[in-house]
Amino acid sequence: MPVSAETNDKFAAYAHPERLVSTEWLADHLGDDDLVVVESDEDILLYETGHIPGAVKVDWHTDLNDADTRDYVDGEGFAALMSVKGISRDSTVIIYGDKSNWWAAYALWVFTLFGHQDVRLLDGGRDKWIAEGREISTVTTQVEKSEYPVIERNDAPVRAFKDDVLAHFGKPLIDVRSPEEYSGVRTTMPAYPEEGALRGGHIPSAASVPWGRAAAEDGTFKDRTQLEDIYHNDAGLKDGDDVVAYCRIGERSSHTWFVLTHLLGFENVRNYDGSWTEWGNAVRVPIVKGEAPGEAPK
Amino acid sequence: MTETATELPPQLAEIIEDFQALEEPDRLQLLLEFSRDLPQLPGRLADHPELLEQVVECQTPLFLAVELQEEPKRIVHLFFSAPPETPTTRGFAAVLAEGLDGLSPEEILAVPEDVPDRLGLTRAITPLRMRGMSAMLGRIKRKVSEVQTAT
Numbered sequence: 187m188p189v190s191a192e193t194n195d196k197f198a199a200y201a202h203p204e205r206l207v208s209t210e211w212l213a214d215h216l217g218d219d220d221l222v223v224v225e226s227d228e229d230i231l232l233y234e235t236g237h238i239p240g241a242v243k244v245d246w247h248t249d250l251n252d253a254d255t256r257d258y259v260d261g262e263g264f265a266a267l268m269s270v271k272g273i274s275r276d277s278t279v280i281i282y283g284d285k286s287n288w289w290a291a292y293a294l295w296v297f298t299l300f301g302h303q304d305v306r307l308l309d310g311g312r313d314k315w316i317a318e319g320r321e322i323s324t325v326t327t328q329v330e331k332s333e334y335p336v337i338e339r340n341d342a343p344v345r346a347f348k349d350d351v352l353a354h355f356g357k358p359l360i361d362v363r364s365p366e367e368y369s370g371v372r373t374t375m376p377a378y379p380e381e382g383a384l385r386g387g388h389i390p391s392a393a394s395v396p397w398g399r400a401a402a403e404d405g406t407f408k409d410r411t412q413l414e415d416i417y418h419n420d421a422g423l424k425d426g427d428d429v430v431a432y433c434r435i436g437e438r439s440s441h442t443w444f445v446l447t448h449l450l451g452f453e454n455v456r457n458y459d460g461s462w463t464e465w466g467n468a469v470r471v472p473i474v475k476g477e478a479p480g481e482a483p484k
Numbered sequence: 485m486t487e488t489a490t491e492l493p494p495q496l497a498e499i500i501e502d503f504q505a506l507e508e509p510d511r512l513q514l515l516l517e518f519s520r521d522l523p524q525l526p527g528r529l530a531d532h533p534e535l536l537e538q539v540v541e542c543q544t545p546l547f548l549a550v551e552l553q554e555e556p557k558r559i560v561h562l563f564f565s566a567p568p569e570t571p572t573t574r575g576f577a578a579v580l581a582e583g584l585d586g587l588s589p590e591e592i593l594a595v596p597e598d599v600p601d602r603l604g605l606t607r608a609i610t611p612l613r614m615r616g617m618s619a620m621l622g623r624i625k626r627k628v629s630e631v632q633t634a635t
Contacts, residue, residue: 230609231516231571247610284569 201451272329282308346456359392383466391482496583519575
């Protein structure tokens with residue numbers, strides 16, 4: 187049986203409050219039956235330096251990506267991963283991580299591809315838990331293997347491919363990268379190595395909303411009013427819009443996907459995980475340089 | 485492995501052999517141990533962060549200082565600083581600190597560019613992050629040639 191959802195005023199304003207838990211709630215529910223806590227970080231060694239007691243680690247690169255093809259694991263791979271992490275199909279999974287849950291949101295999005303029902307984020311992530319002086323452990327959690335069914339991935343509802351983006355012109359696109367990447371001055375995040383894109387710029391007509399705007403100083407999500415101000419007023423999204431979000435490889439845009447889908451209630455949001463490392467290398471796709479979104483091709 | 489040993493300074497070759505002797509998950513464990521052992525900055529640098537240079541190509545903040553010691557022999561000292569929440573970066577820095585500190589400028593400049601790949605972590609660690617370590621090595625070499633010409 188799923189663990190009951192947290193209720194508080196901040197979460198209640200969101201479209202799907204049951205997708206978030208606070209650090210306080212988690213501290214009170216550690217050890218609940220059917221609850222599995224997952225840490226997913228950018229730094230592959232961070233979990234080992236200390237994690238929430240009982241949490242298991244899921245690495246976005248070695249666990250969730252296929253080793254050869256640029257794709258996610260398949261149904262069997264996901265079932266095997268869930269099994270060794272002690273996650274069952276009806277487990278309540280709470281994911282948290284570094285960098286305002288950047289990678290945690292990515293992991294949550296991949297869980298969604300497999301239709302895992304009850305998967306939530308820890309508001310504020312790893313940094314908030316640690317900043318509050320809550321207990322951490324360096325003991326790697328030993329789990330008993332679970333049974334997890336082989337579920338075929340269902341990409342279509344939440345994942346966009348390059349051809350989908352080409353067919354999407356005329357509807358809203360959100361580019362969640364830094365302003366420097368959007369304008370084409372850089373092809374990767376400031377202070378990160380330049381990686382793997384031959385062209386700089388953005389997909390024509392995409393609105394620039396860097397992902398981090400959705401996060402408050404302490405790494406928690408901003409409240410609903412603030413988020414509406416960003417995505418409705420600034421980016422011009424309207425209720426019911428069909429939206430595609432992208433970044434460099436689909437990690438930062440998973441964070442925005444979470445915000446649009448679960449906090450603001452957009453029902454048709456897809457993450458284009460090919461993102462700039464595909465688009466910026468593809469032959470003859472349209473690209474706009476500079477700060478203006480530019481026109482969608484007819 | 486013998487090939488590696490002949491062309492690298494022994495203290496660096498030894499580290500690479502230690503990594504290669506392990507299975508992949510244990511290599512990560514070893515990198516974690518290195519990250520814990522990254523020496524603290526000496527006071528004169530800790531109090532003067534402006535003497536450190538940021539390696540901008542690294543995914544996470546990493547600061548580096550290179551000093552040339554003339555007596556009793558001409559050797560290079562390396563100093564690194566990276567936050568505790570970036571263990572992978574700290575681990576790479578610690579490997580380079582232990583592998584290169586105390587060598588002559590010529591020995592450091594002769595270290596092959598592919599040393600990071602030889603740790604055997606490329607599958608477990610993203611290519612982006614491995615490039616961060618290559619960037620660290622590149623930056624060390626550049627600083628070494630700078631201090632060398634400055635004297």
